[in-house]
Amino acid sequence: MTETHSPDATEQANPPRRNFLVKFVAVLVGGVITAVPLVFGGGFILNPLLKKKSSDEDSDGFTFIGSTNSLLPGGPPRSYKVTGAKQDAWTTYSETAIGAVYLKMDEDRSVTAFNASCPHLGCTVNYKSDANAFICPCHDSSFSLDGERSNEIPPRGLDTLNVEVRNDNEIWVKFENFRAGTAEKIPV
Structure with missing residues (x-):
């Protein structure tokens, strides 16, 4: 019979450090990938509200x-x-x-x-x-x-x-x- 290695209680309680770092980087990259289009898309949609009317101060309307x-x-x-x-x-x-x-x-x-x-x-x-x-x-x-x-x-x-x-x-x-x-x- 072959014996399979099962993780002991100490390995389950403290996952490897590399696993945490991979998950952190994945969440960070996912957040950036989500935020960039949202920021630029929101800026495009809100642009008419945020843009100041172009008015020449020298212009008298004539x-x-x-x-x-x-x-x-x-x-x-x-x-x-x-x-x-x-x-x-x-x-x-x-x-x-x-x-x-x-x-x-x-x-x-x-x-x-x-x-x-x-x-x-x-x-x-x-x-x-x-x-x-x-x-x-x-x-x-x-x-x-x-x-x-x-x-x-x-x-x-x-x-x-x-x-x-x-x-x-x-x-x-x-x-x-x-x-x-x-x-x-x-x-x-």
């Missing part, structure tokens, strides 16, 4: 649109694309189209700016020279040259924007979008 040389006093309005930085929760898009404005110069050389979005449902209005009016192609909303509504479809007239003429001929507009479908001019 965007350069064009020159007064391109407008005729008492002439028809002109459409201009407004570009700027657009930011969603995770990404900032620099110099992308954020909207459009219509500019017109009165006889006294004052400049008026209208947001090109229809206050009815937000479609982009077009200036029709033959009608001498702004017409929305979506639902036939119409507006006179001073931005007042010409029919009862839109809830309010075209939204005016703040305009500044700087350096004698630079047109700067404080571009904002407003909530569509309401009689009040509510910024969004």
Whole structure:
């Protein structure tokens, strides 16, 4: 008969030191492998909450649109694309189209700016020279040259924007979008 060696009571009470070290290193490595993705994943998910809004302290909210040389006093309005930085929760898009404005110069050389979005449902209005009016192609909303509504479809007239003429001929507009479908001019 062969005799098998069974561990005695002292070996069972005090496991070998190497066994403890292997278990400790395994738990440590497992913890690091678990923690690294959790930290980076949590940082990615919480980034929009932790990120500060990028705001230029020198910026007064006005965007350069064009020159007064391109407008005729008492002439028809002109459409201009407004570009700027657009930011969603995770990404900032620099110099992308954020909207459009219509500019017109009165006889006294004052400049008026209208947001090109229809206050009815937000479609982009077009200036029709033959009608001498702004017409929305979506639902036939119409507006006179001073931005007042010409029919009862839109809830309010075209939204005016703040305009500044700087350096004698630079047109700067404080571009904002407003909530569509309401009689009040509510910024969004």
